[in-house]
Amino acid sequence: SQQGEEDPQALSIQEGENATMNCSYKTSINNLQWYRQNSGRGLVHLILIRSNEREKHSGRLRVTLDTSKKSSSLLITASRAADTASYFCATDGNQFYFGTGTSLTVIP
Amino acid sequence: GAGVSQSPSNKVTEKGKDVELRCDPISGHTALYWYRQRLGQGLEFLIYFQGNSAPDKSGLPSDRFSAERTGESVSTLTIQRTQQEDSAVYLCASSPGGVSPLHFGNGTRLTVT
Numbered sequence: 624s625q626q627g628e629e630d631p632q633a634l635s636i637q638e639g640e641n642a643t644m645n646c647s648y649k650t651s652i653n654n655l656q657w658y659r660q661n662s663g664r665g666l667v668h669l670i671l672i673r674s675n676e677r678e679k680h681s682g683r684l685r686v687t688l689d690t691s692k693k694s695s696s697l698l699i700t701a702s703r704a705a706d707t708a709s710y711f712c713a714t715d716g717n718q719f720y721f722g723t724g725t726s727l728t729v730i731p
Numbered sequence: 732g733a734g735v736s737q738s739p740s741n742k743v744t745e746k747g748k749d750v751e752l753r754c755d756p757i758s759g760h761t762a763l764y765w766y767r768q769r770l771g772q773g774l775e776f777l778i779y780f781q782g783n784s785a786p787d788k789s790g791l792p793s794d795r796f797s798a799e800r801t802g803e804s805v806s807t808l809t810i811q812r813t814q815q816e817d818s819a820v821y822l823c824a825s826s827p828g829g830v831s832p833l834h835f836g837n838g839t840r841l842t843v844t
Contacts (some may be wrong), residue, residue, distance in 0.1 A: 633757045650805075653830065654830055656832060656833075658828060658833075662836050664820070665735075665822065665835035665836055665837045665838060666767070666822070666824075666833070666835045667776075667835070668832035668833065668834070671830070673830070675762055711773065711774065711832075715830070716778055718764075718776045718790065719764060719776070719824075719833060720776065720788060721766070721771035721774035721776075722773055723772065724773050
C-alpha cells in the first residue's frame, strides 16, 4: 500500500501568496523527499529532509518534519505562476512510496 | 550529462497486444524504479532493481506485467495482453542508491484502445 498522503488535494492561490502543503505517512522513515511534477510527466526532486532534521530550507522552499506525528509540510513562499504543478512527498524504503499529490495553481 | 531516457514517449496499442517499454537510467545509478500513474492520480510503485540483487516485484499488479534489467543498465517493462485499465503514464526513475533523490524520465504514455 502507498505510504504518503498529501493534503490538500488541490490548492489555488494568488501570485505572491504562500502555499502550504502537508504530507502524512504511516511507518518509520529515514528520510522524506518532496517532488514537483509538471504536465503529468517526469518528477523533479525539490528537497530531502532526514528523520533527525526538523526543518530545512532551499530558496523559497521550507520543509518541516514531525516524526512524532508522522507528518511533513512544504511551504512555498512568494509563489509565482511557474510554481503551478503537482507536488508529491515520498518516503524512503526500498520502494520510495509516493503520496497522491497536491495540485497547486498559482493565479497571476 | 544525460538524464533518464524513456522510450517510446507515447504508445497506442490495441487491447490484447503486448507492449515493451524501455528505460535508460543515468550511468552509474545502481537503483532503478518503475511507477505507474493513471490520469490525475498519484504514483503507484511497480518494481525496484538494486544492483545485482533480486528485484522487488511486490508492486506488479498482475502476472501480465514483468520487467528486466541487465546489470546496471537498460530496463524493459513488458505488459502482455494489454487491457484498457493499463492505460497510464509509466515512469522510470534511477538513483545512485542510499540516501539520494530519484531522477525521473519523462515517462511513456500508454493508451490501450
